[in-house]
Amino acid sequence: MEIPESMKDELAAWNSGKGIDLESWVGCEGNFKLAVGYASIFWPNFVEFEGYIFTEGFSKDSVRGFESQKGSTPKSVEWVINHLHIADIQHYGCSDIAKDKLLVIGKTLKEIYELKLRALFPEKPCIVEFYVPDDEDDLMDYQVSFWQAKHEADNA
Numbered sequence: 414m415e416i417p418e419s420m421k422d423e424l425a426a427w428n429s430g431k432g433i434d435l436e437s438w439v440g441c442e443g444n445f446k447l448a449v450g451y452a453s454i455f456w457p458n459f460v461e462f463e464g465y466i467f468t469e470g471f472s473k474d475s476v477r478g479f480e481s482q483k484g485s486t487p488k489s490v491e492w493v494i495n496h497l498h499i500a501d502i503q504h505y506g507c508s509d510i511a512k513d514k515l516l517v518i519g520k521t522l523k524e525i526y527e528l529k530l531r532a533l534f535p536e537k538p539c540i541v542e543f544y545v546p547d548d549e550d551d552l553m554d555y556q557v558s559f560w561q562a563k564h565e566a567d568n569a
Contacts, residue, residue: 414521417513454502455525459533466534466561468495488564492542496558497522515555519543522557530559538562 416424416435427433433441458469462476465487471494479490499515499522500507523543530539539559546554 417517419511419513488560491560492558496556499555500553510552519555
């Protein structure tokens with residue numbers, strides 16, 4: 414994995430300036446409770462519900478609410494319920510948020526979701542989108558989401 418530019422100085426400062434790789438750095442700075450939390454984000458459970466595919470934890474009321482909105486389509490319902498703002502993985506105001514980190518995380522989540530959805534639902538192909546806002550400095554709007562390919566023709 415390419416190290417985000419915004420992390421290079423921090424990693425290089427370790428070991429009296431000799432530096433440290435990402436895996437070793439995680440071993441020094443990380444903890445198991447965060448690892449468990451990240452596992453739920455990086456390897457989420459996906460479930461089928463009334464012809465939809467959602468990340469586990471959705472609510473039937475949310476589905477009904479989005480279905481009832483004017484212009485709603487199956488694609489738009491799946492997209493909005495399944496979307497994850499990358500910035501929301503950490504607490505609001507997290508001081509080390511940076512565009513390059515959001516890009517690494519978003520691309521990684523896209524690949525993970527594609528692989529897991531394909532493995533779980535081979536007969537229901539899904540499209541996974543990593544959305545990068547037009548204003549790339551809007552760090553709160555980087556998102557990943559997915560919908561079933563059969564909904565692609567929907568105007569959502």
